[in-house]
Amino acid sequence: MTTEDLITRLYGSGGKLVADAQRPRLVIPAKLKPLFIKNKARLMRSILLHDIPRRTEAFRRQLRTWAESGRAGDIVPTLVLPNAPEPKAGLCISCGTKVGPGIWRCDTCRISVLNALAENPQLDG
Numbered sequence: 001m002t003t004e005d006l007i008t009r010l011y012g013s014g015g016k017l018v019a020d021a022q023r024p025r026l027v028i029p030a031k032l033k034p035l036f037i038k039n040k041a042r043l044m045r046s047i048l049l050h051d052i053p054r055r056t057e058a059f060r061r062q063l064r065t066w067a068e069s070g071r072a073g074d075i076v077p078t079l080v081l082p083n084a085p086e087p088k089a090g091l092c093i094s095c096g097t098k099v100g101p102g103i104w105r106c107d108t109c110r111i112s113v114l115n116a117l118a119e120n121p122q123l124d125g
């Protein structure tokens with residue numbers, strides 16, 4: 001199972017990564033505990049924990065701007081960090097860091113996007 005799969009399973013089951021500077025932690029639903037006991041260290045190595053709050057805030061701002069603009073096209077915008085390079089195969093679409101074949105977003109950006117989407121009340125309904 002890839003770290004991308006772990007993140008998808010975690011958020012799809014109501015879990016999340018709380019990137020609190022004092023006490024970063026994974027909130028893991030009971031049914032996923034065995035899976036995460038086995039894979040938590042690998043997941044944590046794949047992310048830049050300290051940068052998740054900054055990325056989440058940048059993506060949250062973009063979502064807010066989009067929501068306030070009347071949701072142009074009603075398609076959630078591609079969330080990209082300021083100063084990220086132009087999109088290119090093999091690079092994270094949000095930050096430009098190198099990613100594996102067929103992967104669009106690095107794990108740090110993936111979690112930050114999911115946190116921004118989950119924390120944006122304007123996207124409800």
Ligand SMILES: [Zn+2]
Nearest residue numbers: 092095106109
């Ligand atoms: Zn990234």
